[in-house]
Amino acid sequence: MKRILAVTACPTGIAHTYMAAEALQQAAAEKQIAFKVETRGAIGLENELTAGEIAEAHAIIIAADTDVAEQRFDGKPVVKVGAAEAIKNPEVLLARALAMTPAAPAAPAAVPRPAGREKKTGPYQHLMTGVSYMLPLVVAGGLLIALSFVFGIEAFKEQGTMAAALMDIGGGAAFALMVPVLAGFISFSIAEKPGLAPGLIGGMLAANLGAGFIGGIFAGFLAGYVVRWMKKVIKLPKHLAGLTSILIIPLFASAFVGVAMIYVIGGPVSALMKGLSGWLTSLGTGNALLLGFLLGAMMAFDMGGPVNKAAYTFGVGLLGSNIYGPMAAVMAGGMTPVLGLWLATVLRPKQFTAEELEAGKAAGVLGLSFITEGAIPFAAADPFRIIPALVIGSGIAGALSMAFEVSLRTPHGGLFVLLIPNAVSQWPMYLLAIIAGTAVTAVLVSLLKRKKAVA
Structure with missing residues (x-):
């Protein structure tokens, strides 16, 4: 039996979306046509068409006045009209779809989900x-x-x-x-x-x-x-x-x-x-050092993962309460891992592979831009040696930033925010904290890293 699929949607996602779907369903039931309809309305995506269903369908009816990710249907016969047309003439649309010549089915694995609408979990x-x-x-x-x-x-x-x-x-x-x-x-x-x-x-x-x-x-x-x-x-x-x-x-x-x-x-x-x-x-120097070390170390621990994001979210959230010190420690801790790896490739190039040396060239710019993910290639290749070195170096940078009472009023931009007057207080001491963390990271990487295999 030929199977017809449909998608209905209107700009507001209220009346026409569901009226069109209901009209098509009733007409298909009366004519005993195998049928399924996906609605994209105000209450969200419902009855979503799967890749396998699309691949096996004879034809697709798109009754929509807005985007429905039509790329999913590449290679399939498509009848495309407005949602109002499906309400008025559902039997005609079904007849047109049944009369179409089927094309080669699209590969299920290639079917993308619409950007921004994919359901997140957790x-x-x-x-x-x-x-x-x-x-x-x-x-x-x-x-x-x-x-x-x-x-x-x-x-x-x-x-x-x-x-x-x-x-x-x-x-x-x-x-x-x-x-x-x-x-x-x-x-x-x-x-x-x-x-x-x-x-x-x-x-x-x-x-x-x-x-x-x-x-x-x-x-x-x-x-x-x-x-x-x-x-x-x-x-x-x-x-x-x-x-x-x-x-x-x-x-x-x-x-x-x-x-x-x-x-x-x-x-x-x-x-x-x-x-x-x-x-x-009211943090004293000792507590400030401890908090700064913790935030910096968290930034280096998984380089963009949940621990990193937890520290970052903490710093960003406090900006709204006019507390700027933790954000400075977070950004220092996020820049230090990549800058330290770049410095290590410059100081001890024989310890690194050709691929790592190439990554090191880009790492300098990534570090200055506060893109901690630039350290991932190095950490993935030798995690039990590289990650401890990064964590200690970043912890020191964060600790010094807090101890120097540096404040940072923006959550991104790396060292380029220094070009904006008053975005960073105590900026010479902030540079010193980052340089110190970078140097410690580079030294520890050089001492701990597994030597490059000899060809």
């Missing part, structure tokens, strides 16, 4: 989604605040000046959006589009209550999982499904998350943030 992935959407705000806001200091460290206090405008844009707008966007896109990652509004609302409440980025993380996960649960348990007829995503879920999920933030979560997390801020600002 708390770490959800957190990183929120962080990735938050980062542009942190970068832009931090640099704009730093630029306001070009006119004088307190020039922004005089209203009507360019310094005040830059501070309002960077601190009053960009930084104010950090926590809501973090929470909103954590929730979006968990529950797709319906999770966005409750997450943003929970994040804004976290910011207003003084719960900071930790409160935003709580709000994002709470909103996401509440919305995901609601999507499973609330079942309306397809032609009413739009009410679920634009009325029922936003109303009840936002109310639940809001009440939880105000009466349950906000107070304790706000107290935690105040305690953390107080502890960080």
